[in-house]
Amino acid sequence: MANSVEYLVREALQLEATSRNPVPFDGVETLRRARRARTRRRIAVPFAAILAVVAISAGAGVVTASVERTPATPAASATPTVTRQHKPGVVQVRDNKLSTPDGRTFTLPTTGDSRFQQWIRLEPAYDGWLVSSSVKTIWVRSDGRTSVVSEVPPDDLAEALASPDGRKVAVTRHGRGEDNTSTVTVYDLAAGTKVGSTQLTGQRDSEYAMAYRWFGGRVVLAQGDSAPYALWDPASGAYHGKFTGQEGRLAGVAADGKRMVGFTTTNGAFCMGFIDPEKDFAMSDQKCDPARNGRFPFPSLSPDRHRVAFLDIEADAGVWTATVDGDRIVPDRPLPAPKSTADRGLVWDGDGRVLYQLPTFTSVADWAACDLAAGRCRKLNGKIDVLFGAQNPPAGS
Amino acid sequence: MTTAEDASFVDFVNTNSGILLRTAGLFTGDRSRAEDLLQTALTKAYLHWSKLHEPTAARAYVRKIMANTATSWWRLRSYGERPTAVLPEVPVPDPTAARDERLMVWRHLRGLPPRQRVVLVLRYYEDLSEAEIADTLGISRGAVKSAASRALQRLRGEMTGSALEEVH
Numbered sequence: 001m002a003n004s005v006e007y008l009v010r011e012a013l014q015l016e017a018t019s020r021n022p023v024p025f026d027g028v029e030t031l032r033r034a035r036r037a038r039t040r041r042r043i044a045v046p047f048a049a050i051l052a053v054v055a056i057s058a059g060a061g062v063v064t065a066s067v068e069r070t071p072a073t074p075a076a077s078a079t080p081t082v083t084r085q086h087k088p089g090v091v092q093v094r095d096n097k098l099s100t101p102d103g104r105t106f107t108l109p110t111t112g113d114s115r116f117q118q119w120i121r122l123e124p125a126y127d128g129w130l131v132s133s134s135v136k137t138i139w140v141r142s143d144g145r146t147s148v149v150s151e152v153p154p155d156d157l158a159e160a161l162a163s164p165d166g167r168k169v170a171v172t173r174h175g176r177g178e179d180n181t182s183t184v185t186v187y188d189l190a191a192g193t194k195v196g197s198t199q200l201t202g203q204r205d206s207e208y209a210m211a212y213r214w215f216g217g218r219v220v221l222a223q224g225d226s227a228p229y230a231l232w233d234p235a236s237g238a239y240h241g242k243f244t245g246q247e248g249r250l251a252g253v254a255a256d257g258k259r260m261v262g263f264t265t266t267n268g269a270f271c272m273g274f275i276d277p278e279k280d281f282a283m284s285d286q287k288c289d290p291a292r293n294g295r296f297p298f299p300s301l302s303p304d305r306h307r308v309a310f311l312d313i314e315a316d317a318g319v320w321t322a323t324v325d326g327d328r329i330v331p332d333r334p335l336p337a338p339k340s341t342a343d344r345g346l347v348w349d350g351d352g353r354v355l356y357q358l359p360t361f362t363s364v365a366d367w368a369a370c371d372l373a374a375g376r377c378r379k380l381n382g383k384i385d386v387l388f389g390a391q392n393p394p395a396g397s
Numbered sequence: 398m399t400t401a402e403d404a405s406f407v408d409f410v411n412t413n414s415g416i417l418l419r420t421a422g423l424f425t426g427d428r429s430r431a432e433d434l435l436q437t438a439l440t441k442a443y444l445h446w447s448k449l450h451e452p453t454a455a456r457a458y459v460r461k462i463m464a465n466t467a468t469s470w471w472r473l474r475s476y477g478e479r480p481t482a483v484l485p486e487v488p489v490p491d492p493t494a495a496r497d498e499r500l501m502v503w504r505h506l507r508g509l510p511p512r513q514r515v516v517l518v519l520r521y522y523e524d525l526s527e528a529e530i531a532d533t534l535g536i537s538r539g540a541v542k543s544a545a546s547r548a549l550q551r552l553r554g555e556m557t558g559s560a561l562e563e564v565h
Contacts, residue, residue, distance in 0.1 A: 005553050006521065012502035013522040017419040020428065025414035025435065027407030033436060034406075034443035247536075268539040294543035313510045 090349050091129060093119045098131060098140055106144045112136035112151055125166040126189040132160050137171065139189060149187065163214045164253070168195065170211035170219050182208040184221065186234035196234030213250050215260060215277050220250065231277045241280045250275060251308045252301030254324065261301055261308055261324055268294045272322055272329045285327045298345040309354045311346045319346065319354060319370055337370050337377045355380070406446050410439060413456050420460060423518045424467040426507040438462040461533045464519060468511045505555050513548035520545055
């Protein structure tokens with residue numbers, strides 16, 4: 001049986017490759033594009049930084065003034081369309097509209113990417129939410145005003161990561177067609193100021209360094225989203241150690257606030273545990289699970305930090321969870337969850353459910369919601385671009 | 398970069414882009430994304446072209462960039478954000494049973510997670526060894542073996558009871 005599968009795979013790949021009959025690239029045209037990318041690289045970082053600073057200073061926040069005293073006036077933003085209708089239970093973006101649990105709906109601007117017209121990331125932020133596409137991040141305020149926090153040219157990439165309290169945002173910018181250099185800049189949304197910036201060179205081919213998680217006021221930088229890690233303080237610019245050599249992913253900051261919960265895969269062995277960014281991300285109190293060896297799931301910590309859920313896009317099981325009890329991590333019983341190939345991670349809602357995207361071949365997706373208490377999963381109604389389980393935005397609302 | 402190096406780059410693209418585009422197509426499962434992937438890889442290769450003299454080494458380098466890009470760079474864009482105007486490719490039934498069989502396998506291959514698909518393409522289309530794949534992807538041999546094993550296991554499960562049984 002195994003041999004026949006391998007034989008069929010080989011045959012299928014050969015057939016598919018030959019049936020494509022692609023038109024080769026024109027060397028001169030490719031050279032011209034490469035030169036243009038190289039030229040753009042020289043100006044891309046300053047351009048992006050200027051754009052963000054302009055956006056921040058002009059609207060996404062008022063420099064040196066806190067929002068408590070001086071509400072920010074958005075620059076690039078549009079008059080919001082606000083309507084009240086259903087209560088979805090989670091914050092979500094659907095059909096270019098952001099809907100909140102209390103029934104408000106805000107019409108969003110375009111994603112800034114003509115080829116990919118869906119928003120792909122949604123996070124609670126100070127007095128609202130951050131909504132991101134591959135090239136643009138907007139700050140949607142609780143009253144519906146929107147401001148551009150970051151925007152890069154269509155061929156580049158930008159990712160925004162809000163701090164746990166939502167007051168700060170770390171923006172990673174990376175130019176497509178460049179080498180592995182990327183820039184991470186942290187802004188204080190509440191104060192409307194730039195906190196710090198660093199330029200990084202990725203260690204692996206085509207995997208650029210990025211702001212991956214927050215740890216207190218510092219940022220965990222990672223190569224891709226699968227380690228190795230380094231800890232960076234945007235305020236002082238100091239690094240705590242260099243990039244480590246481990247592989248794994250971090251779920252979030254543990255309840256004690258001193259360590260992070262995550263997993264590593266050393267030689268394929270899957271071990272969950274507590275990872276200390278102050279000690280070169282060493283793992284302690286680990287729990288290895290041979291049944292998960294070779295897995296590389298997307299972990300997410302529950303809002304109360306007592307449970308971690310894993311979305312495994314390579315396993316038939318789909319989703320499993322573990323309980324974080326003090327210094328112990330104990331795997332729970334497997335959840336009968338539908339499988340997913342969408343590597344977008346999962347989110348928790350305020351009712352102890354985990355939600356994740358089901359496989360899709362269209363521009364928008366079905367989402368599944370798993371009730372951990374009941375041990376049951378079901379499909380959510382309607383197609384959703386992205387959602388976040390926070391019931392309310394953080395401070396400032 | 399010198400004019401001679403530019404000329405060498407142009408020559409490399411003219412000679413190798415067809416082959417590389419086929420591999421990119423297998424990595425992505427989509428023609429336009431394959432072109433995007435190759436353009437990105439060639440642009441990155443151009444930045445280091447002065448160090449890439451030998452065509453075989455350059456091809457391996459571009460393939461390495463494509464493999465890693467296919468499993469990481471596209472993470473943001475690969476699922477749930479496809480252009481709405483373009484429908485996914487759907488295999489068309491062929492009167493020849495063997496061709497149908499392979500189209501079905503290809504459909505299942507396209508459904509694999511990116512890293513598993515890339516590992517299978519490198520193993521069974523590019524004929525790389527486990528060690529070479531590990532080096533290409535920057536992962537351990539164990540991880541390559543594990544990814545390939547899981548991919549084949551998954552394909553086996555999805556094909557059980559269908560054309561697979563007819564092979565032997």
